[in-house]
Amino acid sequence: MKLVYQGKTKDVYELPTGNFLLKFKDDVTGEDGKFDPGANTVGLTIEGAGQAGLRLTKFFFELLNDKDVPTHYVNANIEESTMEVKPATVFGSGLEVICRYRAVGSFLRRYGKYVENGQPLDAFVEVTLKDDDRQDPPISEDALDMLGILTKEEYKSLKELTQQIGSIVKEALADKCIELYDIKFEFGRIGEQIALIDEISGGNMRAYKGDRYIEPLELERLVLEDISK
Template sequence: MDLVYKGKTKDVYQDENGQTVLYFKDDMTGKDGVFDPGENQVGLKVEGSGKAGLQMTSFFFEKLNAANIPTHFVDSDVEKREMRVKKITVFGKGLEVICRFKAVGSFIRRYGDYIEEGAELPAYVEVTLKDDERQDPFINEAALEALNILNADEYKEIVDLTVKISEVIKEELAAKGLDLYDIKLEFGRDQETGEVLLIDEISGGNMRVYKDGEYIEPLKLNGYMFDN
């Protein structure tokens, strides 16, 4: 396969048939050897983390595809840590979309004067620009339109898809006795049809999950999902 792009936690290849293949590495984002999904640098290498990330990603993408929710997922080989996906284009230089069910993390740091930590939120959606240098700044609908990153219809579609997808994932976790507090998703356009698609991955590093009020570390989440 030909290497197309070397990322922090995944490399992008093109195979002999011209298909796009994502390779899940054991590199994880963090700082000083401590895992942190919000960090913009590789902080540690954990054997098995790439396979675990792809296992969960494949599980959720297969559920979403079966529910006729548009994604870039084609198929995967968990043992090889490879996922075949549709060719896509990103919005601008990339967007991250957060769906919040509980007030934690940066939300409570910003709005703590108005809400208690852990309080319920109504599937609240926020958008950030993927920009390491500027620490992934938040951006609203008007600015996204003004900068020609997306239009009003695409914004509404992304918000609606985010809530729909997040609810599916929340229900799957709840079936295992787990509580989804928030989740980070990414979207792009199908290169051939222009359809808005869920892209990237859906793994423990993308979400905050709790059980009986206790935070579940991302690398331990697969155990709860698949070992019982």
């Protein structure tokens, strides 16, 4: 295997088959020792976070594949904390797409003059550029098109996929009496098709039971507690 990228929460290796292998780490994003799925720095290391994130990712990607939602997922090895994926190209230098159901996090910090903490949102889709130096700035549909990152037709597909996948995850959590506040996705092109890439784990979302935030490891346990591993 050839190491091609070292990321904050996972490393990427190229396989002889042309596929790639993602190696999940125990590092999670955050600031000042506190977890924050929207942060662009590693905030802390949680023992077991890598495998927990992979278990949840495996569960959700297999659920999406069963529903014919396009993804890059091939298979996963929980013991080795690895996931095999199809090669995909990212948009520009990478986009992050957030689906928001409650006003929290960076949305609340930016728009707190107009919304209250935890105010319901109607599956609001927000796109940000992956750019650590500029704090992952939000970008509009028009700007994505004008800068040649994403066409307006592709943006429409991206938004629809985001809301579709967000709804599937939200419903799965609701079955466990857990409410999804927001979730962050990444997409790429596999050939000409837009597909979900990266992961779907507790490290990419905010989820609550009542008014209590669910930590990533606990979220994995609650969602998968009745499923044979």
